[in-house]
Amino acid sequence: MISKRIKNMTPSATLEQSAKIAELKKQGIQIIGFNVGEPDYNTPTNIIHKAEEAYKLGLTRYTPAAGMIELREEICRKFKKEYNLEYTSKDVIVSSGAKQSLTNAFMAIVDPGEEVIVPTPCWVSYVEMVKLAEGIPVLVRMEEKNGFRLDVEKIRKSITEKTKAIIINSPNNPTGAVYSEEDLRLLGQLAIEHDFYIISDEIYEKLIYDGEQNTCVAALSPEIKAKTITINGMSKAYAMTGWRIGYAVGPTQIINAMTDYQGNTTTSPNTPAQYASIEALANSEESVEIMRLEFDKRRQYIINRLNSMENIHCSTPKGAFYVMPNVSYYYGKKYQDFTVNNSLDMANYLLEEAKIAVVTGAAFEAPENIRISYSNSMENLIEGMNRLEESLSKLK
Ligand SMILES: Cc1ncc(COP(=O)(O)O)c(C=O)c1O
Numbered sequence: 001m002i003s004k005r006i007k008n009m010t011p012s013a014t015l016e017q018s019a020k021i022a023e024l025k026k027q028g029i030q031i032i033g034f035n036v037g038e039p040d041y042n043t044p045t046n047i048i049h050k051a052e053e054a055y056k057l058g059l060t061r062y063t064p065a066a067g068m069i070e071l072r073e074e075i076c077r078k079f080k081k082e083y084n085l086e087y088t089s090k091d092v093i094v095s096s097g098a099k100q101s102l103t104n105a106f107m108a109i110v111d112p113g114e115e116v117i118v119p120t121p122c123w124v125s126y127v128e129m130v131k132l133a134e135g136i137p138v139l140v141r142m143e144e145k146n147g148f149r150l151d152v153e154k155i156r157k158s159i160t161e162k163t164k165a166i167i168i169n170s171p172n173n174p175t176g177a178v179y180s181e182e183d184l185r186l187l188g189q190l191a192i193e194h195d196f197y198i199i200s201d202e203i204y205e206k207l208i209y210d211g212e213q214n215t216c217v218a219a220l221s222p223e224i225k226a227k228t229i230t231i232n233g234m235s236k237a238y239a240m241t242g243w244r245i246g247y248a249v250g251p252t253q254i255i256n257a258m259t260d261y262q263g264n265t266t267t268s269p270n271t272p273a274q275y276a277s278i279e280a281l282a283n284s285e286e287s288v289e290i291m292r293l294e295f296d297k298r299r300q301y302i303i304n305r306l307n308s309m310e311n312i313h314c315s316t317p318k319g320a321f322y323v324m325p326n327v328s329y330y331y332g333k334k335y336q337d338f339t340v341n342n343s344l345d346m347a348n349y350l351l352e353e354a355k356i357a358v359v360t361g362a363a364f365e366a367p368e369n370i371r372i373s374y375s376n377s378m379e380n381l382i383e384g385m386n387r388l389e390e391s392l393s394k395l396k
Helices: 013-026 045-056 069-083 098-109 125-132 152-157 181-194 252-265 271-283 285-308 343-354 378-394
Strands: 092-095 115-120 136-141 163-169 197-201 228-233 246-249 333-335 338-340 370-373
Touching (some): 069 092, 092 252, 098 125, 098 163, 098 252, 125 163, 136 152, 163 181, 338 343, 343 378
Parallel strands (some): 115 163
Antiparallel strands (some): 092 246, 228 246, 333 338
16 A cells, blocks of 8 residues: 555646656657756756766765765855855755755754745645655745745744744746845844744756846855755756756755765765766856856747737746746636636647647646746747647637
């Protein structure tokens, strides 16, 4: 029999949908994938060469559970250089993706019955991770009319004596929102006053537009730093999703607890990928900038197209590579045998009628929206937006 823990888990909606798309593709149907959660770029060659070098030199054994000391030191240099933050390698853990660092963090700090505040719309996995740690996710809705900004007043109202942490994500998946320094400072104050942790997932930190800057929450004050676990990784900034390297930086005691958990569950992350990650952090800013500028062009195109469509509105995201148009106008509308009553119906309708794959907003606690990833070629964006517009116009 399967455990209650796993039975209570909602399978990842994005991965389920990928299976459906793979099935259609197998039938020879050309789908434009607006569902992808990864850069459509190859890993820069200087990074690949470092991994090749590691393989050839036989650097293929286990590393310490928290990751190679050289990589952890490089991560410390990054925080010093970019945010003037002092960490030592003892404050850093390298994991098999940011996803594992996040899981480690929840397992390390949450006791059964403790609450973790999750501002929504949110990335699919946070809620399941909190549940796996036997914590209680407390969902707090951020408003679309405010561009999904962090509503600190609403968060304040959801704090109880059981609140152990909040998980925030800026730039945000799925909304693309970038939280302001002012709001993050207010959140930091709340964390100090009410003694809870901030887990700050900054994995999209490099993909940010319109002159915005990422606010590293831990850099706001030494007191806030003491309450913050920063999560980051190689996947999005360096087009390294399949290499599976992420990391967490925070108070030594918590990093130690996370390392104990990781040591007993996966030992250590992939060794050649750790060598490659040192190169990524130290020498790849140019490649990141080329990718960022291209994403920005696509972002502007897609926002203009969506907002020029009747009955759709879409706030302008300042980060990541997603947009979240509100499609609720179409709920209750039909085309032939298909009635669209919610965001899942809409995603299914668009897959079947327009042959474009988007993700249902419901998966992110955003039932009025769909998520479109613009991590795709300009040619596909143009064709996909044409198909979207045409299919929506058929719904009456
Ligand atoms: C907000 C957010 N955090 C974490 C991750 C996981 O990243 P990784 O590939 O490093 O596990 C993702 C991936 O989609 C993400 O969107």
